[in-house]
Amino acid sequence: MRSILVALSGAVVSAAVAQAQPVLDSRLSAVESAARSAQSAGDNAWMLVSAALVLMMTGPGLALFYGGLVRRKNVLGTMMHSFVLMAIVTVLWAFIGYSLVFSEGTGFIGGGHYAFLDGVGTSPNTDYAPTIPQLTFMVYQLMFAIITPALISGAFAERMKFSAMLLFTLLWTLIVYFPMAHMVWGKGGWLNAFLGGAIPCLDFAGGTVVHITSGVSALVCALYLGKRQGYLIEPIKPHSVVLSVIGACLLWVGWFGFNAGSALGSSGLATSAFVATHFAAAAATLGWMFAEWICSGKPSVLGAVSGSVAGLVAITPASGFVKPVPALGIGFAAGVICYFMVTVAKHRLGYDDSLDAFGVHGVGGFTGAMLTGVLATNAVNDALKDSAGRPQALGVVDGHWGQLGNQAIGAAIAIAIAVVGTYLILRVCDAICGVRVSPEHETEGLDLSMHGEEGYNFES
């Protein structure tokens, strides 16, 4: 009797479980899907804000920073360099740029898979950012492609023809930036530390891709175009340090999108990069300010804001790999080094880098790239695993001295591409339309001679 009862009740239970199983499965998958879409919503919100912040760095940030540093007669021409790139690079990016950087191709350049944004929609690209729409990833990366050539414009400010500048930046983005970005960030790129690169170069947000390439290209431009008329003979003073201060503040804020956004999600890593970015900017401001105070007697406001930008540049490759206190060290070093670069070394070498694009971005970028090799630690970023699944040692502080070599190779490739590419492109532009304005137009100012208007109309 008892055994019959047990058998009976066992049959009832197993029938009930069999009935409940599909219900449980479907509820579980509903919960999983809800969790995924919640994460996607959070990550996408942060990435869209980050994309907007990075665009804000170019306009108005860089436009104001550079616009204030030139003479009154060139303020519009200089701001236009930044503004027009927001338009022209966007079109180039939609046609072929995104594809050349992020679709699979060779180790040097991507392929044509995403040309005209074919297949780039709201579903994620799991290679790069599995929790956000690929369109978000695409537009975020576009903002980097916009600001990089805009940074170069600091070197040829006040003397380059507008037509030549358009052609130059178009070709430069195509021939220098796209390959460099693909090598470091694209799947299968030679320098990509995360997606199968032969030489794993650590560049979290673009120290090598953005700042070394643009800074070195800026130096080539400054040397190729020659000095501005009256350089070192007549005063060529910034017409409004006020605009430059506002621009630098916007750059500082925008840089949170640049670096913390490079976590590609609203994660703890984003917070870590945000903090490192802020700390480096603060320390670099103090580094430049005190260096200048000691060496030339007064702590200038232009010096303080230039220092903050130098620190932001230097922390860019390191931001997702270093702790806050080392970030202070990177910033301070960049502030002091860049100060000596633009005040002492530039005058000794005698080139006219109008707005110090090389001194700040090239030198700051290189400083940051090398210090990343020293201070990067898997305590901050454990995304790289060894074959046993343990986090890999990243920089010298983790005992990995070899990373310094990887960083140096990455920087050397960036320098080589920038020097050769920029020089050839300048030769082509010179042959097609001439790169430098006529002496009459230079005296008159680019606002009137190139654009037919003036920045400040006091009589109206």
Place this chain on the structure above:
Amino acid sequence: MKKIEAIIQPFKLNDVREALKGIGVDGVTVSEVRGHGRQKGHKEIYRGMEYEVDLLPKVKLELIVTDARVEEITGALLKSARTGKIGDGKIFIYDVREAIRIRNDDRGDAAL
């Protein structure tokens, strides 16, 4: 008639105008000018690039007065514009051939 032209330190303008009002002078033309005499300029540094700025901001006053009042007005100017340091400025006095009030053709002292 004489024209008194005084180039003074900008921050002394209010003192000078008070002094002129105090002795009943009710016409003056003021312009902001730049220049230098024996006073040295100052140094400005932008990213390590040094510039000597030797054209300094000054204020120029022009008054046309009757011959009889020249000494009195000059005395008031000297007293109110002086700090005793280099850079206080200078006063120049010229002869004026004619003055005409545009509104009603008054001429000479009557036009002042």
